[in-house]
Amino acid sequence: MTNTISPESPAAWRDPALGTRHELTLPQGTLTVFDSGSGDPVVFVHGLLVNANLWRKVIPPLAREYHCVAIDLPFGSHTTAMPDADLTAPGLAQLVIAAIEKLDLGPVTLVGNDSGGAVSQLVVAARPDLVARLILTSCDAYENFPPPFFNFVGLAARAPGGLTSLALSMRIRAVRRLPIAYGWLTHGPLDRAVGDSYVLPVSTKAIREDVRRVIGGIDSKYTLAAAKTFADFKKPVLLAWSAGDRFFPERYAERLAADFPDARIEWIHDSRTFSPEDQPAQLAAAITTFLNATRAESPR
Template identity: 30%
Template sequence: MSLLDRSILVDGVRLAYRDRGQGEPVVFVHGTPSYSYEWRDVVPHVEDAGFRVITYDLLGYGDSERPLDRDTSVGAQTELLVELLDELNLDTVNLITHDIGGAIGQRVAIMHPTRVKRLMLMDTVSYDSWPSATWQKIIREKVDGYSAMGPDEFESMLTKQLRMTLADETVMDGDNLRAFLAPHRTTLGRVSFFQHQVSHYDSTYTEELADRLGEITAPVRIVWGAQDSWQPVSYAERLAADIPDANLVVLPQAGHFLMEDDPAAVTAQVLEFLREDGGR
């Protein structure tokens, strides 16, 4: 199921990653509730197009380490990404980001501007857009008692949430659903999900950027699913207005996990963006 085939030690923690190709570097940053698996239908095409592509699991997600004593907030993940780039000897990269990965991308572009050549934001959290109403309800009702949640109750809850990410819910079924549930099918996986993901659904990390989005100097393309029920298109329009010269593309038949609903359109957008201004 995993795209990833190696690990690297960064600031004392193990990150699972994939590094293919010799061209201009591109880093894919996934969202939540997800992991690098979401890029499986996009990344190989970008690799084949002649780019060096790095794909990884955020700390506490997927195949990366799940240390119970480490901060895995958006702020901490931002600095860990910069340290990962240092470990890989990458000075400047193209960032392709989704959901909370987009919050990380916004923060890197503002706080470490020399590290970002281009930034793509897909259905990113922003401003006060998160957590969504359904996640707010789960946080209120479940987080304090998550240790008592059995595997069946957990999978029912997460399956319902995962299906909300799609314009076509039937895509989230069978082997695909099992792949998204796989990292959480142990007691550690379920505890880690709440500790490393849900407990850090905190809009502070994007609200504090609201007045600084105009500082982004890298070219930005915003790609959004028109049927996103978690992050409405109105937030995409607001981002496009606040980020200098940002370009907005809305995919009509896609939801929040737009790379699940329309992987071909997402791949086309990524490659078109990477080839702008002299890219390969």
């Protein structure tokens, strides 16, 4: 079984705007990251069935002032399988922690989206010393991990041949716009190259086995446990939340803002869950304003 997707495959394409590609050798396996810019480090964490391409339109304006690092986590749209890694939600958080330590970046500003936001919360709970500021866009939190609508993904992961059938169907671009795919996560269709990089890796057996383990390790017990530590995290937090999100209602942003001692909300308008796809300029502006306003509070 091959563990790596060919660099020439459309599944392996990453936007040059992400910066320089690096392969990190970690105890858990090989992790791909992209970095650009210089200054205070900002680390971007994507969620299930996307990869670092999610941040391709957000990073360039931020990289003018900050050192931006986007991680390709083994969420099913990655190119190198991690068969020996713990891919439960806490295991994914440990991958982010290992990457930050390997690159000697901490403390960082951590930016999470969707299930990557849940992972970011677990990073804060486990290693608050590595996080100078936290930015959560629309994401899983508390008992909403995963949102009830996505229980069908769990069923597909458990059913014989379920993930294989899902992977084959997602090759059809029209299927990608359905609610069971990316249709309710973005307002418009994904760029073809980006969509291919999200869905094609799951056709590889080793990658499919990774995502099966990831889905099996999603459980609200982890986010509920992490939430018990929020009161102790007194560093700045931005909730750059999509107004009217279908999967992550505004009440979750408000609940997070109440639980973190130093939190503020910035609503991202005319956007669904993937605000880096729908409103990258609006999101980048909100992040920049927050980073500049809290620069004096950063330990760097």
